[in-house]
Amino acid sequence: MHSSSEASSRSPLRLGLLGIGNVGQSVFDVLTRNQDEISRRAGRSIEVVMASRRNLAAAKPLADAGVRVVADPADIVRDPSVDVVVELIGGTTVARDLVLQAIANGKHVVTANKALLAEHGTEIFDAAHKAGVVVAFEAAVAGGIPIIKALREGLTANRIQWLAGIINGTTNFILSEMRSKGLDFATVLKTAQSLGYAEADPTFDIEGVDAAHKLALMSAIAFGVPVQFDKAHIEGITQLDAQDIRYAEQLGYRIKLLGITKRVPTGIELRVHPCLVPSERLLANVEGAMNAVVVQGDAVGTTLYYGKGAGGEPTASAVIADLVDVARVGNSSALERVPALAFQPDAMVPTPVLPISDVVSAYYLRLRVSDEAGVLANLTGVLAKSGISIDAMLQREAHDVSGQEGNQTDLVMLTHEVREGTLDEALAHIQALPTVLAPVVRLRKEELA
Numbered sequence: 532m533h534s535s536s537e538a539s540s541r542s543p544l545r546l547g548l549l550g551i552g553n554v555g556q557s558v559f560d561v562l563t564r565n566q567d568e569i570s571r572r573a574g575r576s577i578e579v580v581m582a583s584r585r586n587l588a589a590a591k592p593l594a595d596a597g598v599r600v601v602a603d604p605a606d607i608v609r610d611p612s613v614d615v616v617v618e619l620i621g622g623t624t625v626a627r628d629l630v631l632q633a634i635a636n637g638k639h640v641v642t643a644n645k646a647l648l649a650e651h652g653t654e655i656f657d658a659a660h661k662a663g664v665v666v667a668f669e670a671a672v673a674g675g676i677p678i679i680k681a682l683r684e685g686l687t688a689n690r691i692q693w694l695a696g697i698i699n700g701t702t703n704f705i706l707s708e709m710r711s712k713g714l715d716f717a718t719v720l721k722t723a724q725s726l727g728y729a730e731a732d733p734t735f736d737i738e739g740v741d742a743a744h745k746l747a748l749m750s751a752i753a754f755g756v757p758v759q760f761d762k763a764h765i766e767g768i769t770q771l772d773a774q775d776i777r778y779a780e781q782l783g784y785r786i787k788l789l790g791i792t793k794r795v796p797t798g799i800e801l802r803v804h805p806c807l808v809p810s811e812r813l814l815a816n817v818e819g820a821m822n823a824v825v826v827q828g829d830a831v832g833t834t835l836y837y838g839k840g841a842g843g844e845p846t847a848s849a850v851i852a853d854l855v856d857v858a859r860v861g862n863s864s865a866l867e868r869v870p871a872l873a874f875q876p877d878a879m880v881p882t883p884v885l886p887i888s889d890v891v892s893a894y895y896l897r898l899r900v901s902d903e904a905g906v907l908a909n910l911t912g913v914l915a916k917s918g919i920s921i922d923a924m925l926q927r928e929a930h931d932v933s934g935q936e937g938n939q940t941d942l943v944m945l946t947h948e949v950r951e952g953t954l955d956e957a958l959a960h961i962q963a964l965p966t967v968l969a970p971v972v973r974l975r976k977e978e979l980a
């Protein structure tokens with residue numbers, strides 16, 4: 532039997548933190564504050580022995596606590612006193628080199644870096660497998676929500692059918708404010724930046740790239756396929772107009788930036804885009820900077836995971852969960868461990884990612900048209916010819932046009948499901964009609980039932 536005295540006599544797990552920003556400091560703080568409970572769970576203590584920070588003076592609190600602080604993170608990945616490297620510096624160049632060096636030196640790696648794993652995951656997981664070390668990344672997806680653990684272990688009995696998530700807090704905050712306060716995108720983006728939600732350069736957030744990084748990792752784990760960020764279809768929220776949020780609401784929907792990955796007979800869908808979601812769905816009611824992921828498994832049905840997707844201590848919570856896993860299983864053979872991407876590395880299948888034109892979805896369409904006889908009949912005629920069926924429709928006076936421009940009106944339609952390529956062909960015909968006065972707005976809609 533494994534007594535608690537045996538457990539406490541096991542050697543500590545020694546960490547090197549690459550980067551001591553907000554998350555690094557939080558990892559240290561939570562490990563210190565909860566050290567007793569964490570070591571009772573892990574069976575050994577977890578200690579920060581080294582940390583790197585370019586500004587050594589700013590690292591004084593850690594140095595005062597006995598941590599060896601260095602300016603060069605490369606000193607950590609080659610130091611024999613470090614068992615696990617915790618990579619928190621971000622980016623895909625220096626971080627990639629450091630992680631690969633750490634692996635080559637036989638160290639386990641825990642990282643919060645979704646961009647690194649989304650872009651270089653295949654290389655990194657392969658190197659880790661060959662070196663017999665763990666690469667763990669709970670903190671890389673949806674911050675403090677244990678979604679990787681849930682997908683990889685809790686739902687392991689299931690054939691997962693699809694998952695959909697709000698996995699970028701900045702954009703969810705922006706969309707929530709646009710809806711509740713009727714503000715436009717640019718105004719809310721400035722608020723998000725002043726509140727510290729959005730980065731000074733928020734491109735990855737608002738263009739959907741950050742969400743696609745996280746989605747590519749979840750898709751791999753859900754379906755046993757390689758990480759395929761490069762094949763994801765990505766649209767952000769920069770083009771989203773506040774009036775579409777209002778019209779969607781009148782039709783019973785909210786617009787969210789969703790990451791969706793779905794198994795269909797011909798392959799896998801992997802897409803990030805703004806999406807109408809029925810207002811009564813829990814996911815539609817995830818507001819502000821919160822994250823949530825819905826997973827549909829064949830045995831379990833629908834499950835929902837909700838929480839903070841960013842921030843120092845929520846992210847530290849996920850990092851430390853990985854560290855406890857490493858403390859428990861670090862020296863077991865690779866076959867005895869939970870595989871990094873849930874499926875055994877030799878059991879991954881190269882399922883194709885469908886081009887967006889082959890994705891089948893329902894759509895929201897907004898058309899600015901001349902308000903005259905026959906216009907609607909012409910439009911619906913084109914849709915009918917392509918076999919596109921209308922589910923609901925609104926006609927609203929266009930408020931943003933001056934009187935001199937004549938009678939204009941907004942037609943807002945929801946379609947039934949259609950292949951995107953088919954819809955695009957029909958919309959090209961519609962756009963060419965002289966009575967269609969502005970670019971047609973087209974958003975996807977998911978019932979998530």
Ligand code: HSE
Binds near residue numbers: 699700702728741840
């Ligand atoms: N920028 C991210 C977000 C933080 O807004 O959710 C964590 O990836």
